[in-house]
Amino acid sequence: MTTVSIIFRALNEEKWLGEALKACLAQKLNPDTEVELILVDSGSTDNTIAIAQEHGCQVFHISKSEFTFGRSLNIGCDGATGDYLVFISAHCIPCSDTWLEHLIAPLKAGQCDYTYGGQVGMPGVTHFSEAQVFAHYYGQESDLTQQGFFCNNANAAATRKAWAAHRFDENVTGLEDMVLAKAIVGAGGQIGYVADAAVTHIHEESLQQTHRRYFREALVMRDIMPEVHFNLFDFMRCLTAGITNDLIEAARLKQFRKHALDIVAYRFMQYWGTYRGHNNHRELSRAQKEQYYYPRRVRQRPESPHRPARKDEAQKIHAEAKSSH
Numbered sequence: 042m043t044t045v046s047i048i049f050r051a052l053n054e055e056k057w058l059g060e061a062l063k064a065c066l067a068q069k070l071n072p073d074t075e076v077e078l079i080l081v082d083s084g085s086t087d088n089t090i091a092i093a094q095e096h097g098c099q100v101f102h103i104s105k106s107e108f109t110f111g112r113s114l115n116i117g118c119d120g121a122t123g124d125y126l127v128f129i130s131a132h133c134i135p136c137s138d139t140w141l142e143h144l145i146a147p148l149k150a151g152q153c154d155y156t157y158g159g160q161v162g163m164p165g166v167t168h169f170s171e172a173q174v175f176a177h178y179y180g181q182e183s184d185l186t187q188q189g190f191f192c193n194n195a196n197a198a199a200t201r202k203a204w205a206a207h208r209f210d211e212n213v214t215g216l217e218d219m220v221l222a223k224a225i226v227g228a229g230g231q232i233g234y235v236a237d238a239a240v241t242h243i244h245e246e247s248l249q250q251t252h253r254r255y256f257r258e259a260l261v262m263r264d265i266m267p268e269v270h271f272n273l274f275d276f277m278r279c280l281t282a283g284i285t286n287d288l289i290e291a292a293r294l295k296q297f298r299k300h301a302l303d304i305v306a307y308r309f310m311q312y313w314g315t316y317r318g319h320n321n322h323r324e325l326s327r328a329q330k331e332q333y334y335y336p337r338r339v340r341q342r343p344e345s346p347h348r349p350a351r352k353d354e355a356q357k358i359h360a361e362a363k364s365s366h
Contacts, residue, residue, distance in 0.1 A: 043073055045145060046123030049080045049098070050113040054131035055087040057243055062096040064135040070142055080131075081117045083108045089131075111209035111217035114194070118204055125149070126204055128218075130195040133240040136161070144198045144238035152185050154203035154230035155222055157192040158238030166243055168251075169300040170287050170307040175242065185233035190222035192232050196240045203230055215254070216261040223265055252310040259318020271319040276312050283308040 047065050051058065065078065080093040081101045093100055101116050118126050125145045135141070140158065147153040159179040162172040178191075197218060207224040209217045222232050246254070262269065287304040291297045 042075055043071075043125070043149075044075050044077060044123040045070075045125045045127060045141065046077050046079055046118075046121030047127045047129060047141075048114065048117035048121060049078075049093075049129060049131045050083070050110070050117065051080055051085060051089050051093070051131040052083045053085045053087045053089060055085075055089050055092055056245075057132040057134065058089055059092050059096070061129065061131060061134050062093070062098070064138075065129075065141070066096065067138050068135070068141040069138045074142075076141070077121065077123060079117050079121055081113045083113060109211050109213070109217075110215060111213060111220075112211040114209045114217065115211060118201075118208075121201075124201055125198055126201055127198040128194045128196075129240065130242065132243045132245070133160075133195050134243070136239040136241060137237075140238050140240065143235050144196075147185050147233050147235065148198060148200050152231065153233035154225050155192060155197065155199045156185075156233045156235050156238070157194075157197040157218075158235050158240060160193070160196060160240055160242040163241050163243045166245060168244075168246075168303060168307045169291060169296070170283065170304050170311070171244060171251075173287055173290060174311075179234075179236070179239070181236055183234055183236045185231070185235075187232060187234055190219055190226045190232055192218050192222045192234075194218035195242055196238065199225075213261045213264075215257040216265065220261065220265055248306050248310045251307060252314040255311050255314030256318040256321075259315045260321065263319050271315055273316065276316040279315075280308055280312045283312065 049058070049061070062078065065076065068076065070076065078093075078096060078098040079101065080090075080098040081103060082090055082093075083103050084105045090100055099120065101120050103113050103116055114128060125148055127141065127144065129135075136159075144156055144158050147156050159181075160175045161179075162168075162175055167175075178193075194217065199221075203225050204221070206228065207221055210220045213220055226232060259271070284305055287308065288297065288301060291300045291304065
């Protein structure tokens with residue numbers, strides 16, 4: 042019997058977790074395949090844990106102070122018994138009942154060591170520009186012999202052997218999937234894209250959260266691909282191209298007026314976050330990392346309704362970051 046471990050990491054994900062788990066449990070699998078569900082929770086205060094337990098999840102816990110994206114996944118993998126490890130965001134819902142079989146098939150066949158599936162947005166929820174990002178990176182054709190190490194852990198799978206040989210980096214502030222993929226490729230492994238293993242990725246982000254996500258990922262990108270630079274000229278070039286292309290597509294769909302302002306705002310936050318991350322040279326202290334991953338609301342004193350003119354780095358992270366997993 043082959044065991045597939047589906048690993049979620051979560052913080053207050055009650056809104057979509059139930060739908061995601063139902064879709065996982067409804068998968069059509071070969072008779073010799075069984076599924077175990079694992080959730081790594083980092084301090085949820087809503088019904089996340091109860092929902093997970095109702096659907097048969099084995100729940101592991103990690104404290105907020107110890108949380109990193111890579112560490113939480115390593116905890117889940119350590120607790121899993123599966124031959125194949127599947128990673129899916131708690132706000133991603135498989136699009137079909139054959140999602141899982143498609144995702145792990147190249148692993149079982151020995152064609153790939155690490156696979157990732159397609160992503161689409163949810164109409165009425167996903168920013169128009171993010172839907173264009175999904176369409177750009179997750180096409181309709183699979184590529185099991187892709188060059189490089191691009192992948193995305195919102196919807197991915199790896200053999201236990203490939204994960205165990207390298208494990209997720211527990212210090213990076215994002216892109217832990219690509220850090221692992223780079224190590225796998227460097228050791229002679231193969232990353233593959235499986236178009237038919239698609240999920241609906243529901244990012245209910247504010248624009249500030251979008252900025253923080255791209256900032257966080259750029260911090261890591263500059264380390265794993267130091268040859269790639271993103272200067273102010275690149276920011277202006279990408280911003281102009283992104284906005285222009287999105288507006289043209291919105292006009293083609295007769296949705297120009299509906300999305301125009303959001304397109305401009307989203308693309309600005311995306312590329313400004315990328316620019317700042319690539320050109321930020323500080324290192325986060327442990328205290329700052331906690332603020333970074335777990336921002337708390339900055340409360341203003343009644344007698345001081347305006348922001349102070351100066352902030353240290355930790356305060357900046359407080360004020361800017363409202364990131365989620």
